[in-house]
Amino acid sequence: MPDKAFAESAERNSGPILEVLRSEFAQCRNVLEIGSGTGQHAVRFASTLEYLQWQTSDLAENHESIEAWIADSGLTNIASPLSLDVRTATLPEHCYDGIYSSNTAHIMSFAAVEDMFSIVGRALCDGGAFCLYGPVRQHGEFNTASNAEFDRTLRARDPESGIRDLEDLDELGSRHGLARTHFYAMPANNHIAVWRMG
Numbered sequence: 001m002p003d004k005a006f007a008e009s010a011e012r013n014s015g016p017i018l019e020v021l022r023s024e025f026a027q028c029r030n031v032l033e034i035g036s037g038t039g040q041h042a043v044r045f046a047s048t049l050e051y052l053q054w055q056t057s058d059l060a061e062n063h064e065s066i067e068a069w070i071a072d073s074g075l076t077n078i079a080s081p082l083s084l085d086v087r088t089a090t091l092p093e094h095c096y097d098g099i100y101s102s103n104t105a106h107i108m109s110f111a112a113v114e115d116m117f118s119i120v121g122r123a124l125c126d127g128g129a130f131c132l133y134g135p136v137r138q139h140g141e142f143n144t145a146s147n148a149e150f151d152r153t154l155r156a157r158d159p160e161s162g163i164r165d166l167e168d169l170d171e172l173g174s175r176h177g178l179a180r181t182h183f184y185a186m187p188a189n190n191h192i193a194v195w196r197m198g
């Protein structure tokens with residue numbers, strides 16, 4: 001049996017995120033997760049929101065852990081990870097009614113975030129929701145000193161990464177037919193932004 005990686009943060013934030021997804025994905029059936037990481041979120045959300053078919057995805061290096069979490073869960077409504085690098089991926093058009101991604105936009109370069117919105121714009125059905133969890137800036141301001149410090153740490157490690165401006169994400173969304181409908185404040189100075197197609 002391959003090893004299950006474990007992220008303490010995914011354990012902590014999954015409860016509050018689940019409550020938002022319960023409402024935002026209430027009408028959904030097929031959800032794509034971009035950057036599933038360890039696989040913890042997929043298992044937690046698919047085990048509670050049993051009516052969803054949850055498609056995991058990530059870079060190949062994370063597949064072993066995602067597969068292990070899925071196998072251990074015994075759930076039949078989670079699919080093995082797609083090899084999905086947003087910089088190169090192509091997906092069938094309009095095949096998901098929900099897309100979820102957590103803590104990815106500040107890890108990728110901004111060019112990759114642009115690619116992610118392009119993929120979402122192609123893959124999401126009319127009326128479908130894209131829920132993006134993580135820290136963001138608004139009007140050029142960090143919401144806390146700790147997020148400003150986090151941004152400095154990210155950029156020192158990788159100058160192309162960094163906390164994104166909500167207004168820039170909205171602009172990317174509008175280029176691909178997505179309009180923001182909700183913006184939830186979450187614990188630990190994070191947010192979930194929700195854009196809908198059409």
Ligand SMILES: C[S@@+](CC[C@H](N)C(=O)[O-])C[C@H]1O[C@@H](n2cnc3c(N)ncnc32)[C@H](O)[C@@H]1O
Pocket residue numbers: 007010034035036037038041058059062084085086087101102103104107108112
């Ligand atoms: C900080 S981790 C977050 C993992 C998980 N979503 C969570 O919240 O615990 C960032 C994730 O983004 C993924 N990622 C980074 N660059 C990516 C890319 N170009 N395409 C797809 N996923 C990418 C990483 O492999 C990793 O799983």
